[in-house]
Each structure stands twice: as C-alpha cells, then as structure tokens.
Amino acid sequence: MNRLQTFVATAAFAFALPIFAQTKWDLPTAYPANNFHTENIQQFAADVDKATAGKLKITVHPNASLFKAPEIKRAVQGGQVQAGEILLVNFENEDPLYGVDGIPFLATSYPAAFKLYKASRKTIDAHFAKQGMKMLYTVPWPPQGIYSNRTLNSAADLKGLKWRAYSPATSKIAELVGAQPVTVQAAEVSQALATGVIDSMMTSGATGYDSKSYEHIKNFYDTQAWLPKNAVIVNQKAFDALDKQTQAAILKAAADAETRGWKLSEEKNGWYLAQLKDKGMSVFAPSEQLTADLRKVGNYMLAEWLRKAGDDGHKVIDAYRAM
Numbered sequence: 442m443n444r445l446q447t448f449v450a451t452a453a454f455a456f457a458l459p460i461f462a463q464t465k466w467d468l469p470t471a472y473p474a475n476n477f478h479t480e481n482i483q484q485f486a487a488d489v490d491k492a493t494a495g496k497l498k499i500t501v502h503p504n505a506s507l508f509k510a511p512e513i514k515r516a517v518q519g520g521q522v523q524a525g526e527i528l529l530v531n532f533e534n535e536d537p538l539y540g541v542d543g544i545p546f547l548a549t550s551y552p553a554a555f556k557l558y559k560a561s562r563k564t565i566d567a568h569f570a571k572q573g574m575k576m577l578y579t580v581p582w583p584p585q586g587i588y589s590n591r592t593l594n595s596a597a598d599l600k601g602l603k604w605r606a607y608s609p610a611t612s613k614i615a616e617l618v619g620a621q622p623v624t625v626q627a628a629e630v631s632q633a634l635a636t637g638v639i640d641s642m643m644t645s646g647a648t649g650y651d652s653k654s655y656e657h658i659k660n661f662y663d664t665q666a667w668l669p670k671n672a673v674i675v676n677q678k679a680f681d682a683l684d685k686q687t688q689a690a691i692l693k694a695a696a697d698a699e700t701r702g703w704k705l706s707e708e709k710n711g712w713y714l715a716q717l718k719d720k721g722m723s724v725f726a727p728s729e730q731l732t733a734d735l736r737k738v739g740n741y742m743l744a745e746w747l748r749k750a751g752d753d754g755h756k757v758i759d760a761y762r763a764m
Contacts, residue, residue: 464683466499468673470526471510471627473651474503477709478580478671478702482526485578485673485698492690497683499524505628510607514674518572523679529565529579530608530669537750538568541757542581543610544746545666545739548761551707554581554668560761564753575680577673577695580702583645583710584665588658590640593727596734605630605642608669610742614643617738627651634658646713655720663714664727664735673698 468486472479479501486499502508508516513525514532533540541561542548548557558579569576591598600619606612607626615622620641625633630652633639641658648654649661673695680688714724727735747754 463495464497464687466497466523466679467502467507468499468524468526469502469505469507469513469516469522471505471513471528472503472526473628476503476647476651477705478526478582479503481580481698481702481705482673484701485694488694488697489691492694493687497687497691505626510626510628514574517674517676518574520676520678522676524577524673524675526671526673528608528669529672530610533609536568537746537754538565538757540608540610540746541565541750541754543608543667543669544743545610545614546736547739547743547758548667549584549665551581551668551703554670555703556764557761558670560764561757564757569674570677573677575675575677577675577691578699578702579670579672580699581668581670581706583647583668583706583713584663585643585645585667585669586664587662587727588642588644588649588654589660589662590658592660593662593731595728595730596738598731599641602641603637603639605633605639605644607644611643613742613745614738617741618734630654646710646717649722650713650716655717655722659722661714661717661722661724662727662731663724664732666735666739 468482470479470482482501486501489497489499507522508525510528511531514527516522517525529539530543533543538561542554542557548554566576587593589602591602593599596618602620604611604615604620604622605625606615606622607624612622623633623639625639627648630642630648634652634654634657643666646661680691683691718724747758
C-alpha cells in the first residue's frame with residue numbers, strides 16, 4: 442500500500458469514528474454506595490450517559506472517597522470537580538436559607554417537606570447562582586429521630602449525652618437541651634459510636650442503618666422532627682460549557698432523579714425502621730412530653746432562623762404556610 446492509499450484508508454477510518462469530544466465529570470458524595478441517595482445518583486449518571494450517547498460521562502465517588510462532606514460544596518464552587526452532592530443544612534452558617542429544612546417540626550412529613558421545598562426552591566436557586574453554582578435536584582432523607590441507650594421521657598433526659606452534630610441545627614438542638622454536641626460526618630458515625638465519641642444522635646433511619654447503629658444503641662425514638670434534603674449541585678461554568686442538547690439531557694435526568702428520589706425516600710423509610718427492629722433495636726413513638734419539649738425547641742429555632750434569614754426567610758415561610 443503506497444502513501445496515498447494509506448492516507449485515504451486512515452482518513453476513512455477517522456471519519457467512521459464518533460465525531461464528538463467526550464466530556465468527563467466527577468461527582469463526589471459523602472454516603473455509601475448502597476445508600477439510596479447514591480444509588481439514585483448512579484442512575485442519574487447512567488441516564489445522562491445514555492441520553493448523550495456517551496458525550497458526557499459522570500463518575501460518582503461515594504462514601505467521602507474524593508472529598509469529605511463539608512468540602513464538597515467548596516470543591517464544586519471552586520471548579521475542583523464539576524458536580525457534587527451536599528446536605529443543604531450543613532451550610533446554614535454560610536447562608537441561613539440552606540438550613541430551612543433543618544428547623545425542627547416546621548415540616549414533618551413528605552407532603553409538608555415537598556411544600557417547603559417548593560416554597561424555598563426559587564430563593565435557594567438564586568443564592569447558589571450568586572456563588573457560581575446551579576442546583577440540579579434534591580432528595581430528602583427520611584424523618585429524623587433520636588438514637589439513645591437512655592430512656593427518653595422528656596427533653597431533660599437528653600442532658601449530658603454526647604450528641605452527634607452534623608449541621609448547625611443539630612448543634613443548636615444539643616445546646617438547647619443540655620447535650621454535648623460532637624461534630625461527626627455520616628462516613629464516620631460507625632467508628633464514633635464504636636469508640637464512644639458519641640452515644641446519641643438525631644438522624645434518619647437510613648443513617649442509623651448504614652452506620653450499624655444497632656450494634657451500639659438500642660433505642661430509636663421516631664420523633665419525625667424534620668426531613669433534611671440532599672442537593673446535587675453543579676459548577677455553573679462547567680454546565681455552561683456544554684452544548685444545549687447535553688444541558689437539556691442533564692436537566693431531564695435531574696428531574697427524573699428528583700421524582701424517583703422523593704418516592705424512594707418515602708418507600709425506604711418504613712424499610713429502614715423495620716431493619717432496625719430486625720437487628721434488635723426498639724423503635725418507640727416519642728412521649729407527649731418529649732414531643733412538646735422538642736416543639737418548644739423548634740419554635741425557638743424558627744424564630745432565631747427568621748431573624749438571621751431576613752426578608753428572604755420570611756417570604757419563604759409565608760409562602761410555605763400559604764400552601
């Protein structure tokens with residue numbers, strides 16, 4: 442084969458290849474690969490891959506393997522990664538609006554949590570935009586309850602407990618009830634329980650199951666205090682660099698992930714509680730006194746949150762209550 446024939450053959454082969462440049466994104470998350478949030482994100486990434494015919498590949502990094510939970514938002518904002526999953530309430534100290542779904546007893550059911558989401562979405566979107574990011578979708582955790590070996594009849598029984606704090610709100614609750622807040626992220630809960638760093642926490646059945654809390658704690662009080670949301674966010678410049686068809690594919694996959702995730706969270710809530718029982722944990726409805734005490738805490742925290750959140754916060758709560 443002479444040079445001309447070789448050139449023609451090579452050119453013909455090149456033209457037969459896909460004529461697009463593949464884009465690769467990294468998406469860190471702080472939760473285990475088998476957690477329903479992570480499984481939902483994996484499906485989101487697969488849907489994007491399929492819809493773009495492989496033009497955009499999203500690699501999911503679970504269990505804080507790439508960045509720890511508190512680091513993910515900054516990594517997305519600074520362009521170290523293109524996307525990431527965060528727990529919104531983790532960043533309330535940075536911006537009070539991120540903590541609206543962590544106010545105890547403001548929204549205590551899936552329908553109420555979704556109303557609060559609708560009432561706050563536009564405002565939260567605007568706050569992310571100011572930081573160069575875009576929120577693709579959210580999915581709630583199951584309702585939050587209290588894990589403790591101590592019998593809890595009232596808030597007074599929480600005094601002195603070594604209380605896992607994963608957000609400003611959970612730290613504040615500890616302060617108000619006389620517990621000792623200890624900052625522990627989801628990936629570190631199991632070790633913290635095993636070593637006695639914490640002996641109680643207020644979190645979902647999902648986190649309790651993932652962390653094998655039943656090996657160390659025997660009581661779960663199903664207070665259903667709030668339903669905090671995880672959000673999948675993207676660096677705005679990375680999103681804008683994509684062609685319009687790829688952007689549309691991401692938004693469609695995100696909308697599907699949100700619908701699927703909210704449904705999955707509600708379905709899995711009962712399953713998680715059943716698993717805790719099967720592992721030997723006692724699941725209790727909270728006493729009237731404990732509920733009343735915690736609602737007082739919630740009312741105090743709502744008033745404090747409104748003071749910090751200003752006009753935007755008042756508008757969100759007014760819109761939520763009007764629904």
